[in-house]
Amino acid sequence: MIDMPCVILCGGKSSRMKEDKTLLPFFNSNSLAQFQYDRLKLHFKNIYISSKTNKFNFINEKNLILDENKEIFSPILALDTIFKKINNRKIFIITVDSPFVTIESIKELIKNSVDVDVCVAKTEDKVHNLCGVFDSNISITIQSMLRDDIHKINYLIKQNKFKIIEFTNHNEFMNINNPEDYKKSLSYINKIYNSN
Known part of the structure; x- marks a missing residue:
């Protein structure tokens, strides 16, 4: 089991999906959020969901991290709340809408994160800013960004000691943003499951 805590980000707006994607049925699960949670909890000792509200019926409240700020949709604000709850730790962060990232790739990111504050994944020309390891050291940068009203995750990464790990399987990092992505x-x- 992986000792590092894992947090699944479920607090986005889902504006391109036109409905809450975290609650969409997915494969053999009632929702995308439950699918992502169930598959990752087999590998992580401690797993949490970060969200604006408690809209899930499959997790214990102690595994839920509710955003302090309900009005603004920003991963920076989510990270701020997460680090207040889980401090002095490195945390593996992943979005709910990337359900294909393999445990092997996650372990690779964790292995490479030892000497940096942030270690995220990249495929071809896209950096997956919210799939990787974040150290609670970056809380200082987050506080200063919030004071200046800066909400770009890329900015946060560049302000700290970071590493970007390249992966070749583009499908593994597929994001489900709109109805077309969902179908795909x-x-x-x-x-995947029928070929196993």
Whole structure:
């Protein structure tokens, strides 16, 4: 079991999906959030969900980290709340809408995160800013960004000691942002499980 805590980000707006994607049915689960939670809890000793509200019926309240700020949708604000709850630790962060990232890739990111504050994944020309290891040291940068009303995750990464790890399987880092992505992801997951 991985000793590092894992937090699944579920507090986004889902504006491109036009409905809350965290609650969309996914493969053999009632929701995308439950699918991501159930698959990762097999590998992490401590796993949490970060969200604006408690909209999930499958987790214990102690595993839920509710954003302090309900009005502004920003991963920076989510990270701020997460680090207040889990301090002095490195944390593996992943978004709910990337359900195909393998445990092997997650372990690779963790292994490479030892000497840096942030270690995130990259495929081809895209950096996956919210798939990686974040050290609570970066709380200082987060506080200063919030004071200046800066909410760009890329800015946060660049202000700290970071490492970007390249992966070759683009599908593994597929994001489910809109109805087309959702359709594609359902067909992809059926292919994965039917070929095993």
